[in-house]
Amino acid sequence: MLTFQTNIWEKDWRIILAQDYLEQIISRCKQEFKSKEIIVNNVKNRKLVEKHLDKKVNKGVIDKYYFVEDYIDEVLDYFSLTKDSFQGAYYVSSSELVGIYLCQTDYLLYFKGDAHLYRNSSNWIKEGIKVLQERKDILVANATWNGEYEHADYASFGEVDEFFIGYGFSDQCFLVRTKDLKQQIYNEMHSSSRIYPRGNPFEAMVNSYMRNHELKRITHKKDSFLHKNFNLFLILQKLSFVRNIYGQQRLKKH
Secondary structure (H helix, E strand, O other): OEEEEEEEEOOOHHHHOOOOHHHHHHHOOOOOOOEEEEEEEOOOOHHHHHHHHHHHHHOOOOOEEEEHHHHHHHHHHHOOOOHHHHOOOOOOOHHHHHHHHHOOOOEEEEEOOOEEEEEOOOOHHHHHHHHHHHOOOEEEEEEEEOOOHHHHHHOEEEEEOOEEEEOOOOOOEEEEEHHHHOOOOOOOOOHHHHHOOOOOOHHHHHHHHHHHOOOEEEEEEEEEEEEOOHHHHHHHHHHHHHHHHHHHHHHHHO
């Protein structure tokens, strides 16, 4: 059984919940999910966000949603963490930990709110689950990041089926055995995790655990996800709106 999760927060929930954006994100996975869930963190108007989320639930787009603030104390206690454990990266890490803690299926597919599949010609998710079932030394599967197949190949040291094998972990896209990430694994350190920005975020914690225990990730050779810059997206959206209005005014003049 597989759960789909993504997260929203104040600066992107209007984009992700607008029109059919979320529907397209889920559809591109080409996968049946036992549960489709959204983790909500750090929004100003909870009732307004709940109203839009309820519409997605009523349409069957998602099954559940959770607010980080309702669970985070319980989650931090469960994983033996404090807000200080993240060294300033608490807000970019808490959604994933809440999602993992609440996930009720054997496998979890997680995308950051500003990441989605844009090439899924085969079925890397089913293929990834198959490898995860067979190889306990592999902790995580993901599609290639931003179409950088050569980089993924260069960073690898082996292959299995349609995947490169290497080290590393990204919170932008991950497919895992849920029980693995529900363990007490988030208080280890490794020098390789210094490459992650913003202190000691969730993805650095997982990476440290993986490196210390020689656990690996697999990256698909053909399928890729895109990590968007929503700030740029909003700027372009505003420019498009201005151009449309300006164009209409010119048409009226003529």
